[in-house]
Amino acid sequence: MSNELMIIRCRLGEREAFAELVRTWHDPVWTYVRRMLSAAEADDVAQEVWLAVFRGLPRLKEPARFAPWLFTIARRAVSNRLRVEYARPEVPIAADPVVGDAVDVLLDRAEMIVNLSALPVIEREILVLFYLEDLSLEDCAQICAIPVGTVKSRLSRARRMLHDRLVRKGSVE
Structure with a gap:
C-alpha cells in the first residue's frame, strides 16, 4: 500500500x-x-x-x-x-559496547557507528540522512531547512571529516 x-x-x-x-x-x-x-x-x-x-x-x-x-x-x-x-x-x-558475535561485518558496522558519532551533529546528520536513509539532496534540504547548496557543502565537509578520522585511525589510506 x-x-x-x-x-x-x-x-x-x-x-x-x-x-x-x-x-x-x-x-x-x-x-x-x-x-x-x-x-x-x-x-x-x-x-x-x-x-x-x-x-x-x-x-x-x-x-x-x-x-x-x-x-x-x-x-x-x-x-x-x-x-x-x-x-x-x-x-x-563511554561508547556503547559491542555485544554479540565477533563477526567482521558487525565489528565494521560498530566501528563506523563510533566514527559517525564522533563527528559534529550537523555533519553526522547530513551523512545519515543522505547515505544511510537514502534521501535526496532536495529532501535533505527540506528536512534541515537549508538550501540544496548548503547540503552539498555539508556533505563534502562531512565526508572529508570522516575520511580524515579514518586515516588518523589507520582504517584507510
Missing part, C-alpha cells in the same frame, strides 16, 4: 492504516534517531516522533511528501533532545 493511501486512510480514522504506517516507517525513523542519539534515548525519541506524526497527519498538506515531513519531525525531536543534553554539565560518556 502506498504512503499516500495509508495517510488518507489514517485521516479517515482507520487505526489499522496508522499501524501499517508505523510498521513501514518505524525502522528508518528509529535508525535515524539512533544514529544521532544514544541507544538509551532512541526509543523515547522515536516514540515522541510517532506521537507528533499522529497529531500532525491531519495538517500534512502533501501526502506524497510524507518521508521528508516525517524526517523533519524526527530531526526536530532529535534537536530538542540534544538541546537538553547540551544544557547539562559535560560528563564523559
